[in-house]
Amino acid sequence: xxxxxxRVRGLNAHQLLRGEELEGANQPxxxxxxxxxxxxxxRVLTTTLDSAVAWAxxxxxxxxxxGLACCAMEQFHAAGPRMDIARFGYEAFRASPRQADLIILxxxxxxxxxxxxxxxxxxxxxxxxxxxxxxxxxxxxxxxxYALVPADKFMPIDVHVPGCPPRPEALMHGVLKLRxxxxxxxxxxxxxxxxxxxxxxxxxxxxxQDSAPAGLPEGGTAGA
Amino acid sequence: MPDxxxxxxxxxxxxxxxxxxxxFRDRATLIVDPPGIRGVLxxxxxxxxxxxxxxxxxxYYPQEPRLGVIYELLDMRRVDRITVKLRVHxxxxxxxxxxxxxxxxxxxxxxxxxxxxxxxxxxxDLRRILMPEDYEGHPQRRxxxxxxxxxxxxxxxxxxxxxxx
Amino acid sequence: MSAVETQIDGRETTDELLTLxxxxxxxxxxxxxxxxxxxxxxxxxxxxxxxxxxxTGIEKTAEDKSYWKVIPVVERMDYLAYYFNAMAxxxxxxxxxxxxxxxxxxxxxxxxxxxxxxxxxxxxxxTSALDLGAVSIFLYCLRxxxxxxxxxxxxxxxxxxxxxxxxxxxxxxxxxxxxxxLREFLAIMPQRADEYGAILNSNEIVLAxxxxxxxxxxxxxxxxxxxGPLLRAAGNPWxxxxxxxxxxxDDFEFKIPVGTVGDNYDRxxxxxxxxxxxxxxxxxxxxxxxxxxxxxxxxxxxxxxxxELATSMEALIHHFKLVTEGFRVPPGEVYNAIESPRGELxxxxxxxxxxxxxxxxxxxxxxxxxxxxxxxxxxxxxxxxIATTAMLDPILGGIDR
Numbered sequence: 001x002x003x004x005x006x007r008v009r010g011l012n013a014h015q016l017l018r019g020e021e022l023e024g025a026n027q028p029x030x031x032x033x034x035x036x037x038x039x040x041x042x043r044v045l046t047t048t049l050d051s052a053v054a055w056a057x058x059x060x061x062x063x064x065x066x067g068l069a070c071c072a073m074e075q076f077h078a079a080g081p082r083m084d085i086a087r088f089g090y091e092a093f094r095a096s097p098r099q100a101d102l103i104i105l106x107x108x109x110x111x112x113x114x115x116x117x118x119x120x121x122x123x124x125x126x127x128x129x130x131x132x133x134x135x136x137x138x139x140x141x142x143x144x145x146y147a148l149v150p151a152d153k154f155m156p157i158d159v160h161v162p163g164c165p166p167r168p169e170a171l172m173h174g175v176l177k178l179r180x181x182x183x184x185x186x187x188x189x190x191x192x193x194x195x196x197x198x199x200x201x202x203x204x205x206x207x208x209q210d211s212a213p214a215g216l217p218e219g220g221t222a223g224a
Numbered sequence: 225m226p227d228x229x230x231x232x233x234x235x236x237x238x239x240x241x242x243x244x245x246x247x248f249r250d251r252a253t254l255i256v257d258p259p260g261i262r263g264v265l266x267x268x269x270x271x272x273x274x275x276x277x278x279x280x281x282x283x284y285y286p287q288e289p290r291l292g293v294i295y296e297l298l299d300m301r302r303v304d305r306i307t308v309k310l311r312v313h314x315x316x317x318x319x320x321x322x323x324x325x326x327x328x329x330x331x332x333x334x335x336x337x338x339x340x341x342x343x344x345x346x347x348x349d350l351r352r353i354l355m356p357e358d359y360e361g362h363p364q365r366r367x368x369x370x371x372x373x374x375x376x377x378x379x380x381x382x383x384x385x386x387x388x389x
Numbered sequence: 390m391s392a393v394e395t396q397i398d399g400r401e402t403t404d405e406l407l408t409l410x411x412x413x414x415x416x417x418x419x420x421x422x423x424x425x426x427x428x429x430x431x432x433x434x435x436x437x438x439x440x441x442x443x444x445t446g447i448e449k450t451a452e453d454k455s456y457w458k459v460i461p462v463v464e465r466m467d468y469l470a471y472y473f474n475a476m477a478x479x480x481x482x483x484x485x486x487x488x489x490x491x492x493x494x495x496x497x498x499x500x501x502x503x504x505x506x507x508x509x510x511x512x513x514x515x516t517s518a519l520d521l522g523a524v525s526i527f528l529y530c531l532r533x534x535x536x537x538x539x540x541x542x543x544x545x546x547x548x549x550x551x552x553x554x555x556x557x558x559x560x561x562x563x564x565x566x567x568x569x570x571l572r573e574f575l576a577i578m579p580q581r582a583d584e585y586g587a588i589l590n591s592n593e594i595v596l597a598x599x600x601x602x603x604x605x606x607x608x609x610x611x612x613x614x615x616x617g618p619l620l621r622a623a624g625n626p627w628x629x630x631x632x633x634x635x636x637x638x639d640d641f642e643f644k645i646p647v648g649t650v651g652d653n654y655d656r657x658x659x660x661x662x663x664x665x666x667x668x669x670x671x672x673x674x675x676x677x678x679x680x681x682x683x684x685x686x687x688x689x690x691x692x693x694x695x696x697e698l699a700t701s702m703e704a705l706i707h708h709f710k711l712v713t714e715g716f717r718v719p720p721g722e723v724y725n726a727i728e729s730p731r732g733e734l735x736x737x738x739x740x741x742x743x744x745x746x747x748x749x750x751x752x753x754x755x756x757x758x759x760x761x762x763x764x765x766x767x768x769x770x771x772x773x774x775i776a777t778t779a780m781l782d783p784i785l786g787g788i789d790r
Contacts, residue, residue: 066414073468076512076531080531080534081528140372143372144450146370146449294722303633328760332756353440354444366452368449370449
């Protein structure tokens with residue numbers, strides 16, 4: 001189903017609920033192209049499907065079980081009984097980066113560890129977000145010396161949480177800020193903001209979009 | 225700690241290998257000649273100092289000989305500590321490894337090599353332990369710059385970004 | 390490499406050796422520890438630990454700061470035993486400067502050190518149980534640790550890395566509500582430790598994984614420089630709190646738990662028992678807490694109290710000098726060792742007469758204890774190696790500094 005059809009239907013439903021007339025000159029059913037885009041921007045930010053997906057994504061981050069140094073101890077406390085990250089739905093810490101979508105860099109990033117973290121981040125599937133927890137990975141923190149590298153230098157970070165170490169409440173504030181970001185703007189334009197084009201994994205697709213990718217038998221994935 | 229007289233007795237027993245002694249704040253230090261370190265440590269072990277608590281390096285820049293290696297020994301029976309120190313020049317920083325007699329020296333000598341550049345002759349696996357394997361330089365030396373990122377304040381931000389272009 | 394046997398437990402197996410990389414990102418390696426494990430089927434033949442993934446250059450940073458500014462830097466080394474790092478460093482500086490610590494400050498230091506020891510053992514217990522599969526113990530231990538961190542917040546304002554210990558004493562006296570809250574905690578902690586012991590000791594899986602696995606005798610451990618609960622589990626009752634008491638530890642009566650066999654179960658039992666002993670020490674320290682100053686009266690080393698700055702010119706000058714330049718330390722070299730939750734934590738400070746140290750080296754117990762991992766795990770299964778890494782209690786911040 002095409003995106004525009006959904007959008008027009010959404011607009012129609014919106015107007016029906018508001019009791020407006022569907023027919024007539026300036027009604028959206030008759031708008032085309034640029035005018036339609038402008039009409040949409042003025043009234044409805046995203047379609048309900050997009051907001052629904054954003055709502056679901058933001059309420060079920062799977063953080064990567066990744067702790068480097070002292071901030072990891074406060075990360076434990078954020079998952080502990082008092083602060084209880086499970087209240088928000090984020091208690092499923094995954095050990096494998098393939099299954100996680102949120103990496104919380106908890107602790108200082110040394111120059112030996114930076115390529116490892118980059119590899120972990122690349123292994124995560126999209127959409128993915130990153131929180132830099134603590135002063136050491138956001139800026140250099142207490143240790144402004146030869147051994148550390150701030151996380152911004154090698155990977156895009158969405159939220160920086162200051163503190164040394166940040167209290168569990170501070171970490172939750174950062175995670176909830178990320179949640180708000182994801183809910184309000186699912187695209188978030190992060191690729192453009194951080195110049196992150198060229199890192200996607202695009203599988204090879206041959207021919208029409210609806211048929212199976214090249215190499216697989218037509219007519220379903222039985223036996224896959 | 226052996227008291228001052230005890231320290232002098234130990235020095236007399238060890239003979240020529242000891243260059244000097246220091247008794248400071250109730251702590252005893254023997255300064256030894258680098259070639260004789262293994263013998264000195266064995267003799268101290270025979271006297272009861274059978275536990276090596278620490279092996280670490282110091283940089284006495286700009287005094288020469290510049291690189292120091294310090295061995296902290298502990299006698300668990302009499303609860304006595306003694307420090308053995310040796311100093312080598314930075315252009316000939318070779319010291320005999322004591323890993324065979326004291327297995328605890330393995331990682332600690334690697335750290336001294338990594339941070340100061342002291343080469344341990346006879347060490348089973350002398351390579352960098354804390355820095356990446358291909359790192360150049362010995363960070364803990366006093367003339368190695370501390371490094372780090374420049375701290376940009378908001379008022380300097382425009383100037384700094386311009387300079388980067 | 391010696392010839393590899395093709396029989397394990399009486400059954401034929403392959404003679405092919407496989408090298409497996411554990412970490413640095415691994416759920417069971419307690420931080421960013423990388424292990425290259427050489428395996429024959431499931432039996433570990435050799436382990437090579439690779440460290441340095443969280444090397445922070447703490448010792449280099451410490452050379453750049455005045456003596457009292459080094460305290461927060463050094464605290465972040467072994468990040469579960471922050472008071473111990475500070476204590477080792479401050480003890481060395483106090484020896485160099487020659488300043489005496491008032492009795493009340495010594496007792497307050499003991500209270501905070503033992504609370505930190507309990508907090509460190511709780512995280513050890515939680516994460517080790519997590520490795521073995523007992524997930525709920527982790528949450529229980531965090532519950533107690535929250536109480537301890539509340540107490541730290543009460544005395545110093547921060548939960549971790551509190552900068553509470555200063556050269557000459559502690560930075561501030563405890564508030565009036567500290568003692569009642571501490572007594573509440575001391576009443577609860579032994580009961581909770583009983584519960585954890587009961588849960589884990591009656592669990593067949595935990596017992597099967599810990600009993601008899603990866604023992605190492607005290608002789609080999611001493612050769613490797615291992616101290617702390619690992620050495621005590623092997624039967625050697627060496628504890629610096631008893632052998633070379635510092636900070637009034639000889640005023641308190643407490644026992645040293647010692648194991649017999651030196652296997653993983655003994656290491657676990659020794660640490661669990663140490664929690665009870667720490668509670669006893671804190672009780673005695675709180676009961677006998679003397680009145681007096683909380684920091685030395687020597688104004689050349691310790692900041693004057695705030696109210697004096699309004700009236701006394703000398704106090705103002707001292708304050709200014711201490712905050713901007715810091716105090717100068719006479720030249721010399723000192724090595725000071727204390728008993729941290731993982732073993733002997735030593736601090737070597739060399740001063741050259743200026744207001745910044747010329748060399749600070751922390752002898753971290755985990756760095757030395759890590760060398761024992763390979764001898765312990767040779768010949769055991771991978772699962773036992775995981776349990777051994779957990780019982781070793783490595784803290785990578787201390788290992789890598």
